[in-house]
Amino acid sequence: xxxxxxxxxxxxxxxxxxxxxxxxxxxxxxxxxxxxxxxxxxxxxxxxxxxxxxxxxxxxxxxxxxxxxxxxxxxxxxxxxxxxxxxxxxxxxxxxxxxxxxxxxxxxxxxxxxxxxxxxxxxxxxxxxxxxxxxxxxxxxxxxxxxxxxxxxxxxxxxxxxxxxxxxxxxxxxxxxxxxxxxxxxxxxxxxxxxxxxxxxxxxxxxxxxxxxxxxxxxxxxxxxxxxxxxxxxxxxxxxxxxxxxxxxxxxxxxxxxxxxxxxx
Amino acid sequence: xxxxxxxxxxxxxxxxxxxxxxxxxxxxxxxxxxxxxxxxxxxxxxxxxxxxxxxxxxxxxxxxxxxxxxxxxxxxxxxxxxxxxxxxxxxxxxxxxxxxxxxxxxxxxxxxxxxxxxxxxxxxxxxxxxxxxxxxxxxxxxxxxxxxxxxxxxxxxxxxxxxxxxxxxxxxxxxxxxxxxxxxxxxxxxxxxxxxxxxxxxxxxxxxxxxxxxxxxxxxxxxxxxxxxxxxxxxxxxxxxxxxxxxxxxxxxxxxxxxxxxxxxxxxxxxxxxxxxxxxxxxxxxxxxxxxxxxxxxxxxxxxxx
Numbered sequence: 001x002x003x004x005x006x007x008x009x010x011x012x013x014x015x016x017x018x019x020x021x022x023x024x025x026x027x028x029x030x031x032x033x034x035x036x037x038x039x040x041x042x043x044x045x046x047x048x049x050x051x052x053x054x055x056x057x058x059x060x061x062x063x064x065x066x067x068x069x070x071x072x073x074x075x076x077x078x079x080x081x082x083x084x085x086x087x088x089x090x091x092x093x094x095x096x097x098x099x100x101x102x103x104x105x106x107x108x109x110x111x112x113x114x115x116x117x118x119x120x121x122x123x124x125x126x127x128x129x130x131x132x133x134x135x136x137x138x139x140x141x142x143x144x145x146x147x148x149x150x151x152x153x154x155x156x157x158x159x160x161x162x163x164x165x166x167x168x169x170x171x172x173x174x175x176x177x178x179x180x181x182x183x184x185x186x187x188x189x190x191x192x193x194x195x196x197x198x199x200x201x202x203x204x205x206x207x208x209x210x211x212x213x214x215x216x217x218x219x220x221x222x223x224x225x226x227x228x229x230x231x232x233x234x235x236x237x238x239x240x241x242x243x244x245x246x247x248x249x250x251x252x253x254x255x256x257x258x259x260x261x262x263x264x265x
Numbered sequence: 266x267x268x269x270x271x272x273x274x275x276x277x278x279x280x281x282x283x284x285x286x287x288x289x290x291x292x293x294x295x296x297x298x299x300x301x302x303x304x305x306x307x308x309x310x311x312x313x314x315x316x317x318x319x320x321x322x323x324x325x326x327x328x329x330x331x332x333x334x335x336x337x338x339x340x341x342x343x344x345x346x347x348x349x350x351x352x353x354x355x356x357x358x359x360x361x362x363x364x365x366x367x368x369x370x371x372x373x374x375x376x377x378x379x380x381x382x383x384x385x386x387x388x389x390x391x392x393x394x395x396x397x398x399x400x401x402x403x404x405x406x407x408x409x410x411x412x413x414x415x416x417x418x419x420x421x422x423x424x425x426x427x428x429x430x431x432x433x434x435x436x437x438x439x440x441x442x443x444x445x446x447x448x449x450x451x452x453x454x455x456x457x458x459x460x461x462x463x464x465x466x467x468x469x470x471x472x473x474x475x476x477x478x479x480x481x482x483x484x485x486x487x488x489x490x491x492x493x494x495x496x497x498x499x500x501x502x503x504x505x506x507x508x509x510x511x512x513x514x515x516x517x518x519x520x521x522x523x524x525x526x527x528x529x530x531x532x533x534x535x536x537x538x539x540x541x542x543x544x545x546x547x548x549x550x551x552x553x554x555x556x557x558x559x560x561x562x563x564x565x566x567x568x569x570x571x
Binding site for chain 1: 288289291292293295296298299300302303306307308309310311313314317366367369370372373374377383385387388389390391392394395396397398399400402403404405406407409411412413415416417420444447448476497498501502504505506507508512522525526529535538539542545546
């Protein structure tokens, strides 16, 4: 039993290491002076990182991605918060159907969602642009936002809301002055995580981009050229580092808020 | 939590008081905009995709004539059917790999970790939120002709020429998918494991069951909902994955997602692409139902649910 537990612990540590190893290789080779991705390493360099910011196409893609991700994160967090508040009542009739429907974009393969939206956009004669990407990303991010917000509302004591209503506040003021402050850490966490999801999303953007480009589309277009690989690695390292920081803060916020609301309940 | 006091109580209008009193109505009002949005941006497009699959392509235009021709063309093409079949098998293999490798870790975090549970969970959650494209791309670096594995083996003197069998085949796709989707398996299994009432395990132990029997008769059946959820969460979306087979699959590792993309790209036959998408989704749904049917016999998923 004791040795079994040790083996399991060692295996789990190995599993987590394997989870991170491929990402780590991206970072290692981004600092490698050699132009090919091969061991042994040729020495330390920062030149690939300086090249990254010298490419105007990349800066444009970055700016596009940020605009799309801001739109998608804000709108999806609003929608996800509304949905989570509604389904946090465990006895709401139709709850399971609502949960399934809103979660559907995670289950349907991205390519199918992408081409369906492409058919709709062409049918309406819309020009594919950042707006079509943002629209698709709102759809894709909403279930994530709902998932993040749901535990917060489920942990909330309903009597706080009742108290506010008994004291004469209308439902909208109750939402603003009671529910929203409790939900705030979750909302912040949701904004950050959906921002990260939208920033990294590729398939939907690929089908709906038209001539516009986002960061993942830019990376995809660069993968065909072996000599640009070091630059792609440097860019990837920056994106991964940014995501890591964002996710760490968001998860911290989520935990912090979660323990506060369960204490209040 | 402080509730700001001081504002005089407003007199609510009749509508407002009705919304205030009926919490069910309030719930529906909150969720209505979300449902409208999902309906408009997902159900309507999927409906149109279905409709498109019955139309036909003529030159550059799609003609709205009702026809089963696209489905007939797909079913009549052994090459395309083979790609769909292979996609199902590759996804199934990836799903099984992920679940088998992740289950012990989920069990360790649920039962073995006492102090740093949150840290372990964070460690397995972070990759979930980072770029899928980059996590897949990383495998190209590892398995490539001049990649991490080949160059390491050469510099260690184990091989003298790079191995070409690592990249661009279905196994590379299975490996990459399994790695990229690992967090999707771990979390649902962990949740269902941590919901198991510990006294059931203790009772089985006290009654003389070995740890192995406790696992087979108590832990595994009770964690089946998590295993089933994890499997479906991975199997269903990966069948239509585009990125992984495109990057590491080569020609032998192409999957149905790539086939669909080509119909909307180079081949320019949107209705046929739509028909293949619909056929793929039907096949996935059928496979998922079959899977649910089989697992419900083994694990008695209904009984284990809270």
